[in-house]
Amino acid sequence: MTTDLLLEHRAFDAFLLEAQGVLTRAREPEQRLKALIEPLQHLLMEDFLAPEFKAVSDDRGYSQYLLYRSSDRNVAIVALAVAPRVKMPIHDHDTWGVTGLYQGSQVSRVFRQEESRGRLKLSQTRKQKMKSGDVAVILPPREDLRMVEAKSNIPAVSISVLGADIGCERRRTFEKRSGHAGEFALEYSNASCR
Numbered sequence: 001m002t003t004d005l006l007l008e009h010r011a012f013d014a015f016l017l018e019a020q021g022v023l024t025r026a027r028e029p030e031q032r033l034k035a036l037i038e039p040l041q042h043l044l045m046e047d048f049l050a051p052e053f054k055a056v057s058d059d060r061g062y063s064q065y066l067l068y069r070s071s072d073r074n075v076a077i078v079a080l081a082v083a084p085r086v087k088m089p090i091h092d093h094d095t096w097g098v099t100g101l102y103q104g105s106q107v108s109r110v111f112r113q114e115e116s117r118g119r120l121k122l123s124q125t126r127k128q129k130m131k132s133g134d135v136a137v138i139l140p141p142r143e144d145l146r147m148v149e150a151k152s153n154i155p156a157v158s159i160s161v162l163g164a165d166i167g168c169e170r171r172r173t174f175e176k177r178s179g180h181a182g183e184f185a186l187e188y189s190n191a192s193c194r
Contacts, residue, residue: 061086120179
């Protein structure tokens with residue numbers, strides 16, 4: 001398998017080189033996340049993302065674009081565009097990640113799944129208002145279940161470094177009241193999983 005690089009820009013190339021160094025040196029997810037936060041914040045200050053990676057082309061109101069994928073598919077860098085006022089369903093990632101807001105504003109809510117008397121339920125553990133440049137970590141199980149809502153008049157666009165080829169993974173979405181899980185797929189708008 002080959003490495004997929006679908007975005008070429010001086011700032012992104014520099015970030016990718018730094019991220020690859022971090023991933024080589026740091027083996028534990030917590031170490032990787034800590035070391036990737038500052039480089040991602042620097043990248044978010046750059047005007048590097050082409051307009052086609054900021055567009056919402058999906059009827060659901062959000063689109064995901066692959067920017068980079070490692071040859072072993074253990075790392076993907078993606079852009080997620082969420083249309084104004086759209087709420088994504090509560091969903092899992094099932095991998096580590098660091099995500100930062102490139103454009104717009106959004107509210108990110110983190111949930112915890114609990115079992116009570118044989119029934120599942122979700123409870124919100126944190127609400128984070130994010131503007132351009134803000135960064136958050138994704139780390140199962142405590143920091144994994146999320147719901148994102150775009151709050152700006154333009155699409156909220158985030159850049160994420162994740163420990164899986166996330167657009168090719170079957171994930172779960174969760175109903176807030178019942179805690180029941182369903183299937184969730186957010187395939188890439190610009191790349192194949194083959």
